[in-house]
Amino acid sequence: DSGVTQTPKHLITATGQRVTLRCSPRSGDLSVYWYQQSLDQGLQFLIQYYNGEERAKGNILERFSAQQFPDLHSELNLSSLELGDSALYFCASSPRPTDDTEAFFGQGTRLTVV
Amino acid sequence: AQTVTQSQPEMSVQEAETVTLSCTYDTSESNYYLFWYKQPPSRQMILVIRQEAYKQQNATENRFSVNFQKAAKSFSLKISDSQLGDTAMYFCAFMKQNSGGSNYKLTFGKGTLLTVNP
Numbered sequence: 001d002s003g004v005t006q007t008p009k010h011l012i013t014a015t016g017q018r019v020t021l022r023c024s025p026r027s028g029d030l031s032v033y034w035y036q037q038s039l040d041q042g043l044q045f046l047i048q049y050y051n052g053e054e055r056a057k058g059n060i061l062e063r064f065s066a067q068q069f070p071d072l073h074s075e076l077n078l079s080s081l082e083l084g085d086s087a088l089y090f091c092a093s094s095p096r097p098t099d100d101t102e103a104f105f106g107q108g109t110r111l112t113v114v
Numbered sequence: 115a116q117t118v119t120q121s122q123p124e125m126s127v128q129e130a131e132t133v134t135l136s137c138t139y140d141t142s143e144s145n146y147y148l149f150w151y152k153q154p155p156s157r158q159m160i161l162v163i164r165q166e167a168y169k170q171q172n173a174t175e176n177r178f179s180v181n182f183q184k185a186a187k188s189f190s191l192k193i194s195d196s197q198l199g200d201t202a203m204y205f206c207a208f209m210k211q212n213s214g215g216s217n218y219k220l221t222f223g224k225g226t227l228l229t230v231n232p
Contacts (some may be wrong), residue, residue, distance in 0.1 A: 043222035
């Protein structure tokens with residue numbers, strides 16, 4: 001158990017809908033990262049938050065947004081869902097931006113868009 | 115931008131034997147980290163081993179070791195005495211090292227599916 005909790009574990013929704021994925025980082029970790037894992041794109045970095053602020057952005061669609069709350073949990077919002085958004089979404093956390101950091105991954109949320 | 119290439123989509127090995135997974139990367143950075151992550155059927159991403167680019171000595175973790183060739187930008191993973199529980203997808207990953215730590219995103223390869231046969 002990495003200490004990173006993602007909910008829900010599975011989500012099935014229809015095209016055009018909006019969903020929210022939740023991530024609770026390890027206790028004390030300030031950084032949260034979101035990754036998308038799909039068959040065609042592999043594992044791709046979406047976005048990073050550090051202590052409530054957006055720190056880095058990757059290949060995140062405009063239909064997607066994220067935020068990190070004062071208690072450090074994070075939510076990834078996916079809207080106007082398309083079939084191609086079906087993927088495994090991972091959250092990872094790390095303590096602080098020192099040179100010795102590593103990312104701890106949650107078990108992921110499997111999103112299926114039908 | 116960094117790229118990570120794993121040229122072996124699938125590999126298999128007999129239990130107790132040794133297997134080597136390949137990874138090459140491309141970067142203009144001089145300071146970075148390289149990782150191997152394991153993703154078993156449970157889909158949990160588990161860190162197997164990490165290598166700092168400034169260290170010449172290859173990292174080892176029990177049965178897992180790497181062959182890091184910085185000039186060739188190669189980072190292979192050797193698994194000795196393979197066990198059934200090693201069956202998983204293995205991902206090679208790159209992370210740029212930033213002083214002040216503004217960006218610790220990982221760039222992953224496409225993965226190698228390793229099957230350990232009894």
